[in-house]
Amino acid sequence: MTENFEDELRRALRPVPAPTGFTDRVMRALPERRTRAVTPIAAARPARPPNYWQRLRAPAALAASLMLAVLLGQQMADRNRQRDDAAGLAASQELMQALRVTSQKLDLAYQAVKNPPEAAVEENRS
Amino acid sequence: MNLKTAQPMPDDLLLRARSGDAQAFASIVQAHQGSVFSIAYRMLNNRAQAEDLAQDVFLQLYRKLDAIETLDHLGFWLRRVASNLAIDWLRRLPYTTTQPLDEGAHVAAASTDDDPLMSRELTRLLGELAPAPRAVMLLRYQEDRDVAEIAAALDMPVNTVKSHIKRSLTALRSRMIGAKLITAEELP
Numbered sequence: 001m002t003e004n005f006e007d008e009l010r011r012a013l014r015p016v017p018a019p020t021g022f023t024d025r026v027m028r029a030l031p032e033r034r035t036r037a038v039t040p041i042a043a044a045r046p047a048r049p050p051n052y053w054q055r056l057r058a059p060a061a062l063a064a065s066l067m068l069a070v071l072l073g074q075q076m077a078d079r080n081r082q083r084d085d086a087a088g089l090a091a092s093q094e095l096m097q098a099l100r101v102t103s104q105k106l107d108l109a110y111q112a113v114k115n116p117p118e119a120a121v122e123e124n125r126s
Numbered sequence: 127m128n129l130k131t132a133q134p135m136p137d138d139l140l141l142r143a144r145s146g147d148a149q150a151f152a153s154i155v156q157a158h159q160g161s162v163f164s165i166a167y168r169m170l171n172n173r174a175q176a177e178d179l180a181q182d183v184f185l186q187l188y189r190k191l192d193a194i195e196t197l198d199h200l201g202f203w204l205r206r207v208a209s210n211l212a213i214d215w216l217r218r219l220p221y222t223t224t225q226p227l228d229e230g231a232h233v234a235a236a237s238t239d240d241d242p243l244m245s246r247e248l249t250r251l252l253g254e255l256a257p258a259p260r261a262v263m264l265l266r267y268q269e270d271r272d273v274a275e276i277a278a279a280l281d282m283p284v285n286t287v288k289s290h291i292k293r294s295l296t297a298l299r300s301r302m303i304g305a306k307l308i309t310a311e312e313l314p
Contacts, residue, residue: 005299012245013268018163019177023155026184
């Protein structure tokens, strides 16, 4: 009978006891992984979130750098403009001086032509 | 000693083992070692190799404890890993003829109402089956698992499991008749 044969098979296949000391050998072979070390409270505590200034430190440094660069650029531009202004003023003063000298010379020449000396007039008559 | 079913364990045993309680894990090993060792031993037909394989199963369990959900799942997981490790082990070996069972297996499994000669012969013939059908037969008749669970444990279709059981029973019966340990009347 099939059932008899299957029962016979079940009897033949009764579980075999593990060798003596098997559990101890398994336990000795276990790695240390699962033994969880006690974590110090300080280490277990989550890191404090950075405060307002710490969070703004990098953007503030960047902004300060940019502002410094802008100010320096502006200062250099002002200095260049002042130098150019000074040079322009000097040139203008030189030009005015030249014009004044020229004007004086022209006045003298005009006066000389308009009021010639007496000797020159007599010579012309003769 | 009845090793067929694991002793009922407290619900928190698994939790304690997970949290690193070595004593709890030892209790789990103690409760399941018979089943795991028997699968390994009847698959490999070698006591020393079976112990190595069973130890490997429990070391894997130790690493995977967090994935075990319940005690039922634990039993299923152990049978599954033991069977598949044994099949892999046998497939890695170069082809050899069936190794005889070590001395002692039939002694340990024998009981007063057994026919020792028949039990020994059945065990020997089972060892001649290919690894996959051997695992199927062990889970069916040693571990008393149903076809669906065997299919899940060995990752094979239910029909394949049924086919392995049918063919293996026929082959075993034929060999037993050939050895004159059963008569033709016992055939279905």
